[in-house]
Amino acid sequence: MNPPPAAPVRPARDIRVDFLRGLALWFIFITHTPGNLLAHATLRNVAFCDATEVFVLLAGYAAGIAYGRMLEREGWLAAAARLVGRMGTLYVAHIFLFVVFAAQVGFSAAALNQAAYLDELHLDPFGNEPYRALLEALLLRYQPHFLDILPLYIVVLGLFALALPLIRRPAWLLGLSVALYAVTRATGLGLPSWTGSGWFFNPFAWQLLFVIGVLLGRAEPARLLRRFPWQRGLALLAGALLLAAAASLNLVWHGPGFGVQAPEWMGAALSRVDKAALHPVRLASVLLLCWLVGHLIPRNAAWLGHPLAAVFVMMGQQGLPVFCSGIFLSFLGRLALESASGPLAQVAVNVTGLAALIAVAVVSAWYGGEAKRKLTPALPAAAAPARP
């Protein structure tokens, strides 16, 4: 059981992935700050997918690499234990963010005269039944708006821990994943929520995107290129499809404001594309985008080394701290945009927000938050047999 030296086989880290992940994390901060005008410039305005899809796909990619290696080195039990540990970290982070959220809502409610009509609606479960709300939040059955990505991630990681050995048999893993996705979509299988309507993101459907990310992360880049080569015709078709999607979405959303009514069949078609259980169109959109970006951005593109791109690469490499800080900062951003929403406030929120995210990434990378910490214990262990 002496594996050959891994270094020459293993390709260098694909920093395009880190860059895109960093970008997605920035978009998540922006779209989690309602009222932020930059939100009009994010993916969701032009495509059937948004930063959530990108985040889950790339989370799968990173997990495939990290836990795949761990599985090879230390076996299923150890790798699964690490995954469970990761789930614990995410859970604690989620509960921390929930507490911040509750405090922010309380502060906002007091600062704004929202009593005028929102009180009548009994809109605030935390205000009405605080103990129950706390319990439901701990059970992940109460997920306030904008706090629904981490619970999804936790459950998907749990499923991944169970299926981990299957990453040696990609076809089996993909087959099982597609089957679960199909069953979920056909039967409405899902996890219950306090409000009685299921989770905002159904993990049993979204796991497919994560698994595709895992397989992409595990695949050898050269083989991947052979399997999904660049074809100009296909690329043009993909581009046309994505453009058509962008045009029809915007026609339906904004057409009436300009006196243009979208045809009913178009509205009816769009109304079937749900996000909760990851409609196949959304899945296809993000995979098409992934294929296009994978080919259009060369692996060693020079601009990825530019400091401007490098900060996003670094943010992507420090995924969890940057994600959590992004959500935390978005709460502060909301408070700021509630008190003022003029151009000055917009610039201030976005500049401060991005600067803080970069700072978190820099500090986390410097003291070795993500990745490094995982590698360090492994090194002495590997070196140990060499010592007399």
Next chain:
Amino acid sequence: MRAPLPRCLVLLAALLAAGAAPAQVPTAEAAACDAPEELTALPAPLAGVFAALSHTELRILVVGSASTQGGGTSGPAATWPERLAARLGAQAAPVTVRVTVFGGRGTTAADHARIIAEQGPLVRPHLVIWQLGTVEAARGLPPEEMAEEVQDAVARLRARRGERTDILLMDPQFSRFLRSNADVETYRDWLRVAAAASGAQLFSRWALMRHWVEAERIDLERAPRNRRVAVADRLHDCLAQALVRTILQGSPRPAR
């Protein structure tokens, strides 16, 4: 967190000044309700309403959640459905305008659909104004299901009434609090999709109220406590005026 206080006071003072002045000058009050044309315009005129206007009676069925019932106003007579009945009645005379209101606090699209199914055959409305989305957004109910309720209800109504009934969807009230704490944009997107898919039209109360807030004309959330009811009354009256403009758009009886 004491820093925002002085700014709040300045704002309150400004609002007080702005709120007090127009109360004595009716023309200024009317101007406060002005809005860019595109916020009240529809891509197509309301055929059912026009047909009714050439006869003797225009029947409107209003269905919705809390704002149809009170919404912080001084009383039922000051809510936007009642103000709409009064303002539209004055303009549409000699045609009689009859507004019937159903709904209540915390009701969802599914409740509204049930009401429309029950009341549609009784009221035989020429126009249904369906106010929805706030409760769904606040409670995080699935937006896709909300859209489905709308599509099904409109299809049923169309099967029964054909082109004689127009449907106008109305989205949530603009509120910074709601915007911060609920994913309102998603629900507004789905309301637009539902309108497009069913052939209904959308009256964007959200965009209109946001315009009034940004123009510092009507801002319920920043109104001082003692002025809140008065501001709510004015808001509902302004909404009614905007609705009249929307409903009569392109009609032989242009909104005054």
